[in-house]
Amino acid sequence: MLIRRETPADxxxxxxxxxxxxxxxxxxxxxxxxxxxxxxxDGDLLAPLSLVAVRDGVVVGHVCCSRARLGGDPAAAVGLGPLGVLPAHQASGVGSALMHAVLGAADALGHGLVVLLGNPAYYTRFGFGTASDLAITAPDPQWGRHFQARTLAAYEPTQAGAFEYAPAFSRI
Structure with a gap:
């Protein structure tokens, strides 16, 4: 399996x-x-953080990060998601490989936080925890522990406050 950046052909x-x-x-x-x-x-998909997993020439998985705002700062965090894997390739390590790759890339690019909405049972294995523990407020309080964040090397404790996904998330 190869993990690489998405191309227009993908x-x-x-x-x-x-x-x-x-x-x-x-x-x-x-x-x-x-x-x-x-x-x-919209120009909010971060090209270096839009990755595909390819097996035998077929795209079998995809993960992406997009621009976000945290406490009014447009550079403090990125929003992760969606992460998807073709049903025939689920539970075979594709999603995990994509998560490790995108987190490593986000860290290398100097992002301090990655934020997502997802199942804690899945995402805690990648170092995610409840975002409110880092003083990050969810767009919807009902998300509770499903609203999660992962700190990276550039994280500063001042990176906190209300989180806003890119506008496309509000339109879905």
Whole structure:
């Protein structure tokens, strides 16, 4: 398996991948597929942090980070997600490989925090914890412990406050 940055040639495969990975109902496109398209169209998808997993020439997984604001600072944190893996490749290490790669890349690029909304049982293995423990306020208080953050090397305790995802998240 190869983990690499997405290219323009991957865009249709990424859309299809998220459509399959998050499908809840036949014939209904899950919000994660157009979300990636909208983040990209708005210029909020961070190209160095939009990674694909490729097996035998096929894109089988994708993860991305987008611009965010934390306490009014547009550079304090990035929002992670969606993370998707084709159903036939789930539970085979693809998602974990993508998470390790995107966290390493975000750290190397000097980001201090990565924030996401997800299942604590999955994301704690990557060092995520409840965002409120770092004085980060969720856009929706009902998210509770599902709203998580992971500090990186450039983290400063002053990086706190209200978190805002890129505008595309509000449109889904």
């Amino acid at each position: 865009r249709a495969a990424i859309h299809a991948l998220h459509s399959e990975a998050f499908r809840r109902e036949a014939g209904v496109t899950p919000v994660e597929a157009p979300l990636v398209d909208e983040l990209r169209a």
